[in-house]
Structure formats: C-alpha cells, structure tokens
Amino acid sequence: MDKVKVDYEKMYYGFPVILISYYDKAGNANVTTLSSSYTLKDMVMLGFSSKGYAINQIKEVSDFVINIADHNLLEEIKICGKYSGTDCNKFEKANLTPIPSEVVKAPLIAECPINIECTLADIIESSQFEGITNVLATIKGRLVSETKLDENGRMKIAELDNVLYYNDGVNRGLK
Template identity: 65%
Template structure:
C-alpha cells in the first residue's frame, strides 16, 4: 500500500472505551472515561492525563473498577469525558447505578456488562512524557453479565457491543463492534 506521511499530534487507532469508577478520598463515588488501556493476565495498564481528578484520586485511594460500557451508554461516556470530578459528582447527573464491590473499595457500574475490580500497584511518571501518568494495577475480580456468557460460563464474544475510540487530534469518532 502506498502511504502518506502525516504529522498528527496523536493517533488513537481504535481503543475500547472504558469507564473508571472509584470513591474519592472524601468517599464520594466518581467516574471518568478512558480509552488508553491494555491487559495481560491479572495486570492492567492505564494511561491518564496527569491533571485529571480521577488519576489524582486513584493515586490516593488505590482501588477502582474498570467498567466496559456498550453503545447504549454513549451519552454517559461523553459526559464523563467532558466533565471533571474536581467540580462535578458525575454520578449525580447520570442514570447510572453504583454498587459497592465486594473485593475492592470502589463502586461498580451496574449498567455496564463487564466490570474489573482493580488495585493500583505502580505509578509511572517519566520526564520523557510530562503530563502523562501511566499506572499498573492488579485485577482482583471480574464480573460479567449473564448475556455475555455461554453455556460453559466462558465469554460469548459475539455478545460484545463495545465502542472503539479513534482520534487523530482533529477528527474523533467511535466505531461499534456490531456495525
């Protein structure tokens, strides 16, 4: 394929959208939208802008939940990605239900079909990438909606309705697995 060299400020080539829920240091539930993540075995890596409220709080409280939304939650995804927990208790503005996790001190979002209960293990802040905080966390529990499980209790991959986020610094949009 012939290629054109481009000079984009970033290139997000389709990452699953996730909602990170946590109790802040005052015990208030809050939530932020993320797309920078990957997981290997019981480890998950997340990338945050260092100035966000969620990362500042997770560095203090350690526990959080990764919730995987489906297409029906697009408005919630955008709301949580536009507002900061610094000034907004986001759950008070959304039709989302929080349920306390049994294994970490963090709220699960009931409306999301998949939730991973996590505890922070490592914070990576490098002078090579100022303004970015990467974290590693251990996954202590996994919760999956019945609709996403087959008869053997394994993932029914065809049920997934995740959103993939693309952004080149100017153009941004979602694509859907089932479209």
C-alpha cells in the same frame, strides 16, 4: 497500497472505551471516561492525563473498577469524558448506578456488562512524557453479565458490543 506520511500529534487507532469508577478521598463515588488501556493476565495498565481529578484521587485511594461500556452508553461516555469530578458527581450527572464491589473499595457501574476490580500496583511518570500518568494495577476480580456468557461460563464474543475511540488530533469519534 499507496501511503502518505502523516505528522499527527497522536493517533488513537481504535481503543475500547472504559469507565473508571472509584470512591474519592471523601468517600463519594465518581467516574471518568478513558480509552488508554491494555491488559495481560492479571495486570492492567491505564494512561491518564496527570491533571484530572480521577487520577489524583486513585493515587490516594488505590482501588478502582474498569467498567466496559457498550453502545447503549454513548451519552454517558461523553458526559463522563467532558466534566471533571472536581466540579461534579458524574454518577449523578450521567444517571449511572454505583454498586459497592465485594473485593475492592470501589463502586461498580451497574449499567456496564463487564466490571474489572483493580488495585493500584505502581504509578509510572517520566520526564520524557510530561503530563502523562500511567497506572499499573492488579486485577482482583471480574464480573460479566449472564447475558454475555455461554453455557460454560465463557464470554459470548458475538454478544460483546464494545465502543472504540479513534482520534488523530483533529478528527475524533466513537464507533
């Protein structure tokens, strides 16, 4: 395999697109698009640009939901990743439906087949990586659409339809 050295400012090599939903300090439901995440057991880590509305609200309200988007939601992903909650209610703008979670003080997105209910455990910011805020959170509950579960209640992997985000700093896209 012949290779070429590249000097990109970033390389996102295919990360699942998630929609983060929360009630802001005024109690209004809002949502933002994210791709920077990983999870191990009941821990999840998210990466936010420090300036966004969502991260600054979540720092105060603590609870949020990770909603796994599928290919039916490409337009909604773009809307929630383009506008800021500072200026608008993205549930309304993207025509998404908030449903109150029973285990955290945050709304689920009805249209997403998987919802992961979370509460903030820690905020990690480093002077080495200015402008980035990492959210360490505890998973309190998980909901999966019945259509994605087999007779044993486990995930039907073949039925999952996650959207992946790629970005090399110039070329970017969803797949």
